[in-house]
Amino acid sequence: MTIAYARGTRSLGICDRCGFRFLLNTLKAESVRGIKMNQRVCDSCYDPDHPQNFQGMKPIYDPQALRMPRPDIPEAPVPPYVPPTIG
Ligand SMILES: [Zn+2]
Numbered sequence: 001m002t003i004a005y006a007r008g009t010r011s012l013g014i015c016d017r018c019g020f021r022f023l024l025n026t027l028k029a030e031s032v033r034g035i036k037m038n039q040r041v042c043d044s045c046y047d048p049d050h051p052q053n054f055q056g057m058k059p060i061y062d063p064q065a066l067r068m069p070r071p072d073i074p075e076a077p078v079p080p081y082v083p084p085t086i087g
Contacts, residue, residue: 017045033057 013024016039027040033053041047 013040015040015042015045017041 008024011024012021013027014021015027018041020042022042027042028046029036030039030041030047031037031049034049034057
């Protein structure tokens with residue numbers, strides 16, 4: 001059984017952050033880490049969920065090692081510079 005709601009195109013709602021009155025259908029739901037926090041706020045109070053909040057929630061595929069690498073050939077060490085002595 002589904003519950004039917006009225007459209008409410010002219011109904012008003014109170015912003016949960018600033019307390020001003022807006023059209024109910026213009027209020028946005030806020031979420032933290034993708035979970036809705038049961039807050040409806042206006043456009044100026046809306047704080048979108050920052051992508052940094054989703055760290056560790058998605059697997060990251062970033063391998064660093066190479067298959068069959070060919071290391072660089074080491075060069076002979078350069079002797080330290082000794083200035084010529086005069087006299
Ligand atoms: Zn507001």
